[in-house]
Structures are given as structure tokens and as C-alpha cells.
Amino acid sequence: MTEHDIAVIAGDGIGPEVTREALRVLDAAADVYGFRTRRTSYPFGSEHYLETQEIFPDAAFGELRHKDAIFLGAIGDPRVPVGLIEYGIIARMRFELDLYINLRPIKLYDASLCPLKGKEPADVDMVIVRENTEDAYCGAHGFAHKGQPLEVATQTMIYTRAGVERAVRFAFELARERKRKHLTLIDKANAVRAQDIWTRTFAEVALEYPDVETDHAYIDAACMWMVKNPEWFDVAVTPNLFGDIITDLGAMIQGGMGIAASGNLHPGQVSLFEPIHGSAPKHAGKNQASPVAAILAAGMMLDQLGEKAAAAAIEAAVIELLRSRRLKGVGTGMHATSEVGDLVTAELRAARGVPSAR
Ligand code: IPM
Ligand code: MG
Numbered sequence: 036m037t038e039h040d041i042a043v044i045a046g047d048g049i050g051p052e053v054t055r056e057a058l059r060v061l062d063a064a065a066d067v068y069g070f071r072t073r074r075t076s077y078p079f080g081s082e083h084y085l086e087t088q089e090i091f092p093d094a095a096f097g098e099l100r101h102k103d104a105i106f107l108g109a110i111g112d113p114r115v116p117v118g119l120i121e122y123g124i125i126a127r128m129r130f131e132l133d134l135y136i137n138l139r140p141i142k143l144y145d146a147s148l149c150p151l152k153g154k155e156p157a158d159v160d161m162v163i164v165r166e167n168t169e170d171a172y173c174g175a176h177g178f179a180h181k182g183q184p185l186e187v188a189t190q191t192m193i194y195t196r197a198g199v200e201r202a203v204r205f206a207f208e209l210a211r212e213r214k215r216k217h218l219t220l221i222d223k224a225n226a227v228r229a230q231d232i233w234t235r236t237f238a239e240v241a242l243e244y245p246d247v248e249t250d251h252a253y254i255d256a257a258c259m260w261m262v263k264n265p266e267w268f269d270v271a272v273t274p275n276l277f278g279d280i281i282t283d284l285g286a287m288i289q290g291g292m293g294i295a296a297s298g299n300l301h302p303g304q305v306s307l308f309e310p311i312h313g314s315a316p317k318h319a320g321k322n323q324a325s326p327v328a329a330i331l332a333a334g335m336m337l338d339q340l341g342e343k344a345a346a347a348a349i350e351a352a353v354i355e356l357l358r359s360r361r362l363k364g365v366g367t368g369m370h371a372t373s374e375v376g377d378l379v380t381a382e383l384r385a386a387r388g389v390p391s392a393r
Contacts, residue, residue, distance in 0.1 A: 038071040039340050042098070042105040044124070046080040048314025049324035049372075050108025056326035056376030057106065057333040060349060063380035064337060067389045068345040075102070081112030081120050081314075090123035099132065100305060104336050107309040108329060112316060122174075128307050129167050130174075134299035135198065136205050137165035137278060138335070139311065141265075141285035141295070145357040148290030148364065154265060159288055161268035162209060165278025166202040167299055169193050172275045192229060194274070199236045205302070206272035207244045217269035219250040221257045221277060233274065258284055286311050293325030293365030296332035298339060308336040315367075322372045325365040327353060330379055352382035 045054040058074070065072055075098070079091050099105055105128065110120050128134065143149050143159035151159075169192075176190035203220075210218040220237045224230040234251075241249050250267075252260060254277045260267055261281065265288055273281065286295035292312035299307040310328030318324045334349035356362035356378050363369045370378075384391050 036069060036071050037341075038073055039103045039342075040073045040101075041075075041336075042102045043074050043076045044079055044105065044110075045076065045108040046110040046124075046314060047082060047112050047120075048109055048316045048319040049312075050080065050110065050314055052320070052322060052372045053310060053324055053326040053329035054106065054108035056372055056379075057108075057329035059376045060330045060379050060383065061333050061337070063383045064333075064342070064345040064349060067383055067387050068342060068348070070342055070345070079124055080110045081115045084115060084120060084123075085112075090120065091127060096127070096131070099128065102305050104305060104340055105307040106333065106336060107307060109310065109312060109314040111314040125309075126172065126174075129172075129299055132301060132305060132307070133168060134301050134307055135166065135168045135201055136298075136300040136302075137167040137275075137282075138298045138300055139163040139165060139278070139282040139285065139295070140335075141268075141282070141289050143289050144294070144354045145290075148294070148357070149288060151262065151265070151288055154288070158266040161265070161285070162213075162270050163278060163282050163285060164202060164206040164209065164270060164272040165282065166198065166273070166275050167278075168275070169195060169198045170275035192227065192274075192276075194229060194232045196232065196236065199232055200240065203233075203237050203240045203272055206270055207240055207247055210247045210270040211244060213269060215248075215269040216246055217248045217250065219252055219257070219268060219271040221252050221254055221271050221273040221281065223254045223277070225253060230274065237272075254281065257281060261285065261288065282311060290365050292328065293367065294327045294331065296328050296335055298332070298335045300339065306336075306339055308332040308339070318367055323368045324372050325367065325369070326372050326375050327362075327365045330375070348383055348386060349379070352379050352386060355386070356382055 045051040140162045143156045146155050171192045173193045179187040222230045222233045224234045286292050295311040297311050310332050334346045338346035
């Protein structure tokens with residue numbers, strides 16, 4: 036039986052409770068689809084930092100490279116300096132494990148979840164390919180005269196030909212696999228002139244994919260079109276910072292932060308899966324946060340691990356529960372966090388006719 040070796044960082048706030056439900060679903064999927072997982076939990080996050088001053092020790096970080104996948108709940112805490120844990124944990128994994136794709140599917144599972152008038156599941160079904168290692172996130176920032184009247188602050192957006200090309204190529208490959216075979220480049224090359232490298236690289240790579248229809252939108256217009264005509268989008272590729280912003284917008288049109296999942300990928304190497312939402316400290320420990328995003332992130336992880344049937348079944352179970360109204364929604368407090376785990380695991384078993392838990 037295949038065994039997948041998974042690192043789990045449950046993290047802060049609602050992270051541990053949504054992770055708990057995602058792992059229950061993972062266990063049910065393993066049981067029903069015949070594979071095993073071995074898991075190592077790491078305590079890192081804000082709470083651990085406040086207690087120990089430790090962010091992510093190198094020895095533990097080194098272990099991640101040998102895992103098959105990493106699952107992250109959520110991190111962030113207002114008691115910790117801004118950015119410290121984000122850069123020390125999430126960004127560190129993205130950069131040092133070279134997780135150059137942030138894959139963010141935006142898929143409406145049921146019309147009731149969409150805040151846009153008259154939009155159906157067929158209208159909202161896109162994937163945002165966010166470049167995940169460069170741009171304003173690459174760490175090239177600094178201050179001069181800090182705290183003085185003459186203070187200067189800089190943050191450099193860096194794009195490399197190789198970095199842009201591998202993201203663009205990934206997006207073309209993905210578009211080629213989809214029904215519509217349509218790929219939009221989202222940038223702001225008219226104002227951020229360095230993004231001309233995206234324009235040129237996209238045009239060159241496009242020549243190798245004559246079967247993929249290409250399109251372009253500036254980020255401001257793309258935000259507008261995503262709300263007005265989400266059905267225009269199939270696959271979109273975009274630099275890191277715009278990808279961060281537009282995927283929160285995307286999360287809302289698919290039902291909110293309670294449902295949006297993501298994969299930070301380096302194809303062929305260890306990859307990291309997480310819900311897009313943050314740690315939501317004010318909801319922590321109340322058993323009321325939606326674990327659906329975390330559950331779907333676990334599904335994306337299984338897909339990457341090659342457990343395609345189990346991955347598809349997790350998504351199908353969530354869709355079935357939403358469409359049958361057994362899952363009323365993915366908002367905070369609509370269901371107990373643990374109840375959602377119960378529903379999804381039961382549905383996974385029922386769909387394959389496997390009697391419930393041993
Ligand atoms: C995300 C988050 C992160 C980002 C933060 C926590 C650094 O917003 O994954 O979208 O900006 O990438
Ligand atoms: Mg974000």
C-alpha cells in the first residue's frame with residue numbers, strides 16, 4: 036500500500052481546528068481509497084514563537100525537503116510583529132523549497148454561495164496561476180534614515196526570465212488540459228514597465244501552444260471583469276502580488292474564505308497545501324470556522340500525490356453536500372467545524388458504499 040509522508044503545520048488561530056477536520060477527511064479518504072499517510076506535526080507559528088522565540092529551526096526545516104507534501108492550517112497573530120511569522124514560515128517555505136507556482140482554483144460549487152447576481156457554477160470556473168517566488172515578495176526591501184524625517188523605504192519588484200517563463204509555461208500546460216484552453220495574462224505592464232518581461236515571455240511561449248487561446252487584461256480591469264463577467268476566465272497567470280490580491284477577490288465569488296484552497300507547487304518536488312484564509316484569531320477555538328477550504332486543500336494535496344480518485348471524491352463530496360443543502364454554506368458559524376468533518380467523511384464513505392468508521 037502506498038504511504039505518503041506528510042508534514043503538518045496546524046499553526047495559529049483557527050488553523051488547528053480546520054487542520055484537524057482536513058486530516059480526518061484525509062484519513063477517511065485513505066481508508067476508502069486504499070493508501071496510507073504518515074504524518075509529522077510541527078508546532079511552529081505565533082504561539083510557539085511567543086513561548087520560545089523560535090520561528091522555524093533549520094533542523095526541522097531541513098526535514099521538509101524529504102516529505103512528500105506539507106499541509107499548513109493558518110498562521111498569523113496580532114501579538115507578533117507584522118510579517119515576522121509570514122516571512123519566517125510561509126514565505127520561507129515558498130522561497131527555500133522553490134514553490135514557484137501558487138495554484139488557486141476559483142470554482143463555484145453552488146449558485147447559493149455566489150454574491151454575484153445570476154451567476155451559476157458554469158460561470159465561475161477558473162484557475163489562477165500565481166507566480167510564487169519573485170516580484171515584490173522576493174525580499175529586496177530596505178529603509179534608510181529609518182524613523183528620521185528623511186526616511187526612505189524601498190521594495191523592489193524582481194522578475195527573472197527563468198522565473199516568469201516557468202510560471203507562464205505551467206499555465207499554458209494547465210490551459211491545454213482544460214476544456215476551453217483559454218489563458219489570460221494579467222499584469223500592469225502599462226504602468227509597471229518592468230512587467231514587459233511578462234508580455235514578451237508570454238508571447239514567445241504562446242508560439243509553442245497554438246491550441247491555447249490567449250488573452251490579456253491589466254490587473255485593474257481584470258478585477259472589474261472577474262466581478263462583471265467571471266465566465267470570461269478559464270486559466271489566468273499573473274505575478275505574485277497581483278495574484279495575492281485577485282485570489283481574495285476570487286475567493287469571494289466562489290463563496291468566501293471558508294472555501295478557497297491553494298497549492299504552492301514545485302512540480303516533482305515537495306509542495307505545500309493550505310487554505311487561502313488566515314488564522315482569524317477572533318474565531319479561534321470556538322468550533323465555528325468552516326474547514327471546507329482546508330478540506331479542499333487536503334484534496335489538492337492528494338491530487339498532487341497521485342491519489343487522483345480520492346482527490347476527486349473529496350471535491351465531489353463537498354459539492355454533493357452543498358447542492359443537497361446538508362451543508363448550508365461555508366460561512367463562520369453556519370455549522371460546527373467538527374460537524375463539517377463528520378459530513379464530508381460520511382459522504383466519502385457513502386459514495387463508495389463503505390460502512391462508516393471502524
Ligand atoms: C496568501 C497570504 C500571504 C501572501 C501572506 C500571509 C504573506 O496573503 O497566501 O495569499 O501574501 O502571499
Ligand atoms: Mg493573500
